[in-house]
Amino acid sequence: MEYIDVTSTPPNDLTPLVLVIGKFDGVHRGHSKLLNTASEYNEGIVAVMSFSDHPSWILKGDREYDKSLTPIHHKMSLLQDHGVERFYNIQFTKEYARISAKEFVLDHLSKLNIKRIVVGEGFHLGKARESDTNDLIKLCAQIGIPVTVIPLLQEEGNNISSTTIRSLIRNGEVVAAKGLLGRPYVVTGHVVHGEALGRTLGFPTINLAGKVDRYVLPKPGVYVGVAEITDSDHGIERHNALISAGYRPTVKGETYLIEAYLLNFSGDLYSRKVSLSFLEYLHEEIKFSNLDKLVEQMKLDERNAFIFFENE
Incomplete structure (x- = not known):
């Protein structure tokens, strides 16, 4: 074009x-x-x-x-x-x-x-x-x-208007937004190095940066979604994912961050272009008293994500 x-x-x-x-x-x-x-x-x-x-x-x-x-x-x-x-x-x-x-x-x-x-x-x-x-x-x-x-x-x-869709995204109503967009809401960026906390907890995540701050940011919380990874040699890979968007209150995060845990995936994605589709809002961010309770919730979210994709 x-x-x-x-x-x-x-x-x-x-x-x-x-x-x-x-x-x-x-x-x-x-x-x-x-x-x-x-x-x-x-x-x-x-x-x-x-x-x-x-x-x-x-x-x-x-x-x-x-x-x-x-x-x-x-x-x-x-x-x-x-x-x-x-x-x-x-x-x-x-x-x-x-x-x-x-x-x-x-x-x-x-x-x-x-x-x-x-x-x-x-x-x-x-x-x-x-x-x-x-x-x-x-x-x-x-x-x-x-x-x-x-x-x-x-x-x-x-x-159907952009103003209405903006409001839906900011309220976490990604299913309704999909109906108006005609496709899931997507945020695209590049994978960058984070604090690697997820890896130590058994849930390695990819952190999105780059042009992410130009998007209308979804309501803080946990979502089920899909990650599309662009590879110049192999085209686009698709992986089901859990997406966390927000401020990470349990670890006292100060800035809004989008990160994703890819189900049944292992590998190095640093610097790769990734598009995250937000399919369903699971729950708000929760401030846990310790990391063990955070891991318990992440395991529950993972189970719910598998159930979501089994029923699609």
């Missing part, structure tokens, strides 16, 4: 495009519907135009939005899986936010050979979200671009 960084206006280009515009955080089922519709037109390559950062974070400093369900490296991978061939990443700043809807369409989008634009019905554009899809249709008509507006996808009467 071709990546184009946009700091002001997009570069002039004659490639025929079906352009889908949106934040695409999570690339959830609603986003999939937009992308599938765009690919059906066969009027050009499917391209996505999105923002580097959430407007609520840049303009309001709202920490609810300083993390992502899918940081850019993850978002691009998912978009490519949906057949997207070009990705315009708008560097969203306070200065960029002052651009009017008219300027965005007539001065920015006009530089591209857009055959059709696809957006969701909740789409807004321009300074202070001044314009809606009706305004977009009128402005695009001035430069001969048709606009397709897709109704918002709903689940049990509620709109």
